[in-house]
Amino acid sequence: MSNEDYRQRSLAHVWHPCTQMQDHEWLPLIPVKSAEGVWLEDFENKRYLDAISSWWTNIFGHRHPYIVNALKAQLDELDHVLLAGFTHAPAVELAERLLRLAPPGLSRCFYADNGSAAVEVALKMSFHYWRNQGQTQKTRFIALENSYHGETLGALAMGGPSMYRDTYAPLLLQPIHVPSPDCYVRGAGESWEDYTRRQFWHLDQALQRHAHETCAVIIEPLVQCAGGMRMYHPLYLTLLREACDRYGVHLIADEIAVGFGRTGRLFACDWAPPPSHDRDAQPGITPDFMCLSKGITGGTLPLAVTLTREHIYEAFYAEHKAQKAFLHSHSYTGNPLACRAALATLDLFEETRVLATNRVLTQLMWSRTEELRQHPKVAEVRQQGMILAIEMAKNARSREPYPAAERRGLRVYQYALEQGVLLRPLGNVIYFMPPYVITPKEVERMCQVATEGIRLATRD
Template identity: 40%
Template sequence: MKTSSIEKSVPEVRMGDAELRRTDRAHVWHPYSNIDRILEDDFPLIERAEGCYIYDSNGKSYLDGIASWWCVNFGHSHPELLRAIEEQSRSLQNVILAGMSHRNVISLSQKLSALSPIPDSHCYFTGDGASAVEAALRIALHYWENRGYTQRKKFFCLKDAYHGDTLGAISVGYVERFHHQLSGLLQDNYRAMSPHCAACPFGLEPDFCDTECFAGMEGLFAQHAAECAAVIVEPLCQGAGGIRLYPEDYLLKLRVLCDRYNVLLICDEIAVGFGRSGSMFASERAGVRPDLMTVGKGLTGGYLPMSAVLASDEIYQSFRPSRGGETFFHGHTYSGNPIVSALALRALDLYSEERVLERIQPLIPLLAEECRALQKEFLPRSYSSAKGMIGAIEICAAEGGAKRAAGLAEAAWQRGLYLRPLGSVLYLWPPLLISEVELRFCFQVLRDCLQNS
């Protein structure tokens, strides 16, 4: 019998590490990774993960200090999340969400809306953070067109924000180091000064300022509000732009400004939602209700891709043709996938059952204190900050900057802690179910690394 090309391509013998790396180098393109280092270094090969740890092909464990790109809030291999995937996969794997529905996505939408700061919201499901941002931007533009304001075609945003790597997301979240090749393709939106406390242009400390940096946003609103559909921000933490944590007062002032000028507020909670800030959603810390909110990452506990846009009922109703609106012609093949919806439902239940918000409260001051202590002892000219379960040290150029941060991360890896700096920023973003012992281990490793650097 003739053998198919697919059967021929399946290796019969399990590859060893050296062969795996050779095959990887021949066929895999790693995101956000220096190709020369991939070609030259013996990069880690991860075989399995459990709890807060990942294990390489030699069986060595590493504490996952960044929750596998900020998403595995419950750690790895949580039995309840694995069970949800397995059980749902037996009955319904995928079904189009256009014009029909299923039990899981209905229950998920209801539960997500009830948890959110937009309790009357309607959930539009997408696949990842950037696709949720793209949908939110388009919803905002379309909403104003439905209402007859066809001139509102632009957005307010923050400099050095990050909202994903698709063109619409980059147009409101441009990071020069990541996106400079695309500058000629992007919409020219209005960018305000970021609230960058580590390098405050006014020379102020967060505890003794009145968010003077907000004046730039106020000026843009005064000049351009009639042109703009919405303002989009990462509430309380600009993530990939450099883990820039900023005060709740900035977000509160932004909500007031949006109300004054009749501009929609989009809170991008992809990274900071689901307990990361110390509250279920970061916007809640400021007592702010967004008009649109994007969520993802921790929505499924980080196990499978899913994101969503939560839109207020007013925005949703504007799309009804019977009220002069137009259908939202935008969609994704796997929107509201039944398996991933079942997983997300179980994850939302676990936030309550595992008492995640209660469990992290004693760890939050520990994280802040340890970051501050390390910075003062070893990096006195640098800057430390923390909010919720995010801790960061921005290493100044005089103390080694990005090169020092990279060296510390490499040294931490050798000692069993996985970190991935952002330029000169060394940060911790651990699973939310991390124990106090495990968190103290992280800081002991960092202390050892700093003492020997």
């Protein structure tokens, strides 16, 4: 079968995600026959460098042989079994290992099957905790503007970008949104740390006014990914942890996109500096709920997990007649195959010293985008670990954006596909989130194609 055969068959029956399907009357779908490492291959043997890890999931590349072999062995033993009233080795072993790696104080794992579901678990669990504690007035949440937490209704309500949520507004919870610490909009000459500290005032004020009715604050630590890869200083995490403790509110860390090494440490929460009153403390914060997915299985199978603290678990632990149980479930909760893939992924972190290797790749991505930092139509190049974002603008000095209707990012996407590189833009933002197995030569190719594509897309 040819590429065109699969295009037509797909267009006849498949409704593709996050897509205006009419675009595919002129923008060809890319049928993928196979994949290996950082490369995708279509049915006519053209290859594409997957610079975005297929929506940020394939952190060790496609079909990593170690993960594939672990899955084959698991399939010979157990494919799936319900996790209600039953358990199995991969779910137990994965929970144990995740909790050894997670910030101290997290002691329980609740499995789900995608990132949105992990957020739903955290939201419901936080609300239900307060209810079980007799604090039924706590029914609201605080979230950051420009945040994104998923597409199911609870997660969608927490998000900020209007393009995702406005259509469904009548169906959604009404959280309290506060200004983001997004350092792209900091003042001229203002440091990331100073701007972040200044922006935290808004969240502190919201807690002062609403803590009595607030279950939790939910954030994406360090990087608001779907909101345009906007970034902020880790000081915000320290200040937020202190404030949540002070006001008696839970903290939910949505590490779905930024966990498992993407920011340069295993978890983004690990970057938080010690509080000013205890400089001898270890860096990092412990949220009350940590949501994980995407890279957890190396991008092979869907899996998500919400980690939480023992005292939260204990608030649900009671006799049946107390009606305190957390009655939330998914059919594929804790699927053995997905858990085994996650265990293999954790093995690779231990055996390959990938975080140290990534520091070299991080520096290379930065050096190979130097030309763009001087480009008259690039307002900012920013980076956090293995995430690098390039913000195109109509006027770089004033940061006047290109009108969305001009779809400048799409022009870069089309050019890059012609050159054999997958760069899926976020509006006017071109970004790299490549698999950790990318080679220096492949990094240089990725950066070269992005530079050429931006040069062409910004010609007036």
